[in-house]
Amino acid sequence: MSLASAITTAQTIFSNTGKQTAIVSQNIANVGSADYSRRLAMMGVDNDGQPYLKVQRAQNDALFKQTVASISDDAGQSRLLFGLQQIQSAFGGADYPTSPSTYMTAFRSSLQTFAASPSSITIARSAVADARDVANALNSASTVVDQVKATTDKEIGEQVVQLNEYLSAFEKVNYTVIGMLANGKDASDALDKRDSLLKSIAGIVGISTTMRQSMDTVIYTSDGSVLFETSARKVELVGKDGSSSPPFHVEIDNEELKPGTGGNTTAQGTLAALFQLRDDIAPMMQNQLDEIARGLIVSFRETDQTIPEENREPGVPGLFIDSSSTDMPTAGTISTGLAGRIKINAAVDDNPMLLRDGGFNNTSTSTNYTYNRDSVAAYTGRLDGLIEQMGTPQAFDATADIGGTATVMGYASNSIGWIEQLRKAATSADETKGAMVAQMQQTLSNETGVSLDEELSLMLDLEQSYKASAKLLTTVDEMLKSLLDMVR
Template sequence: MSLSAAINTAQQIFSNTGQQTAIVSKNIANSSNPDYVRRLAMMGVDAEGGYYIKIQRAQNEALFKQNITSISGATAQTRLLDGLTQMQAVFGGNDYGTSPSTYLATFRSSLQTYAASPGNITIASSTIADAKDLAYSISTSATAVQNIRADADKEILEQVGMLNGYLTQFETINNEIVGNLATGKDASDALDQRDRLLKQIAEIVGISTVTRSNMDTVIYSADGTVLFETLARKVTFTPSATFDATVTGNPIYVDGVALKAGTGGNTTSEGSLASLVQLRDDVAPKMQSQLDEVARMLVTMFKENGLPGLFTWSGGTIPTAGTIEPGIAASLQVNPLAEADPRILRDGGFNGLVSNTDGSAGYTALLDSYIVAMDTTQSFDTDADLGGSASIMTYASSSIGWLEQLRKSASTSNDNKTAMLAQTQQALSNQTGVSLDEELALMLDLEQSYKASAKLLSTVDEMLTTLLNTVR
């Protein structure tokens, strides 16, 4: 080998080693960055027999897509569970201590106590107080359920804004990647950014992707609607100003196609948007309907002379039998006449029909009929998802059981989907993440390569010095 060839070889080794060292250093610096994919400095040979460095990413497309799917599923499940936990809190948390079923049982017990001592005005007052607690529990629960719907609607608006922002950023990064690769530039950093955006998009809406030969990526929603193809598609949503039992939330449109809501405790939702729609349009309305049915039955069972008696509502009528009266729960209250004179519950007279005509202190016929009615099978609207017949006591307990069963299913599924997400993230990290041990070992190898190149240059320098001294 000539001296000039040796010098050129050493220079090339220094150049390649420098590039490889820079890549290793970058890997080490990003070892804790979950969105960074390890860079590989691959050695190549050009047409003239020279060596060059080509940078590659340790990407695993199959594991990345699996991770994206897990992100969507886990995020959706967590958001549904959060909503169900909020709803559980409305009724007093784990023991449901402030639920209508709890107050209903207390009120029934008070009626029995009053029937045993119908002449005791203190017990009469206590019974009316328990009736007020029951009505208040139902009305405030209905308001809280509608607040949960309203909060979900606001969150949908926020997330739709975020999703549109991510899609706009994706368009910019995607164009940068295509342009860089077309001109032979390194697109690794832009590819990392694009992958990060895909993860953020997947948290909001379930997606699938197709990458074309020029590395241009197309994004589809979980139901096949195009979210991005060359240009970002618009996701639109109009929030509702207020929520009550008669208001239906507006749909979310992806490129003009309505986004489907999830179903079940182990939700079919992918991404938080579908879970929010499920919570707003399915779970919360079902609970609202169940509260309305309990309120409707109370008004019906305690009616007098064809009109509301002990329990009244804003409609002022006896609702249609076996049919949900939307919103009745929110306005349920105890008749003010009962507060003025608690004995009216024993005697009657809310609407001019007095049953205890002689004012007997031992009269219990009305009280007994109310107690019997509360234990008698009644007709309920099956749209409330609790069956068509039950006593009001059983129905109210079943409502809490329905919520708790749904919440437990969501909790178990959340544990499973979160564990699956952790596994896919770990598998992806093992394939594409940075291992400090590997990078440090590679750095030592590069150091030895550098030392060998330096030794070669040192040897060439000595030979040149000897040659020059000889010429002199």
């Protein structure tokens, strides 16, 4: 080897070692970054026999696609569970201590106590207070359900805006990747950014991707709609009446996004879960609450005691009333919003003995709705009848999803069972999907992420390479000095 070639070799080693060191330093600086793929310095020899260094980005397309899919599943499941927990909070959380069912049990117990001491005004007032708790529980639960629907409406709008922003950013970075690779430049940073955006998009809507020869990426939704192809497709809110406010559904490339179904939801991404909450679970819970309220009004109705018994039905509201109507609700049919309007008849505040005697609907000229017509202090007929009515099956609207016939007490209990079954299924599925996404992210990180131990080991190797190059230059320097000394 000539001295000139030795110097050239040393310079090349210095140059390549410097580039490798920069790459290793960059890797070390990004240890723990979920959106960074390890850079690899690949050495090669060109057609002229000259060594060169090429930066290669670690990647595993199959693992990445599985990770993206698991992110969608987990995001949808987590958002559904959060919504179910919000609804559960309307009933006091675990064990449902403030549910209508719990308060109805306490109220029935108060009625039984009152029936045992029908002349006690104190016990009568206690029973009235328990009845008010039942109505308040229904009002509160209805309010929370309305809040869940309002929250999801707002969040759907925010998610659509966010998704469009992600797609716009993806379009720009996708062009950057294509351009840099076409010009032989290192596109690693742009590819990291593109993968990060894909993960963010997957958190909102389920996606699948296809890679073209130029590294151009096409994105489809899990339903098959085109989300991105060369340019971003428009994601828009479409109102029920054709307007965009309030939002009724989301369209992607003119295809409606479908909501998820079930406690172990089919929703991929938060949008589908939000629609499941807003358009399925919350309305169904509201229907059940409305039916409980209607069942209470029916159970505590009054009938005209002066006419033949076969002509007395359907009667008129007694203890429980609809604050916006004096009529009995339609039998076996959901009265929309009734749970938010139900209250106890104000007349019972002044005269709690109306609960024992009846007469909420008496007028100044008529006492037709009095059951205790002889004003007997020990009268229990009306109280016994009310207790019996709470345990008597009646017709409920089957579209509320918990049966068509039940006692009002049983129906309220079934409603709690319905939401609890959904919540338990969602909790179990959330744990499974959360574990899956964590495992997939860890596996992907093991394949494409940075290992500090490996990078530090490589840094030591590069240090040895640098020392060897320095030694070579030192040797050449000494040889040149010896040669010059000989010439002198």
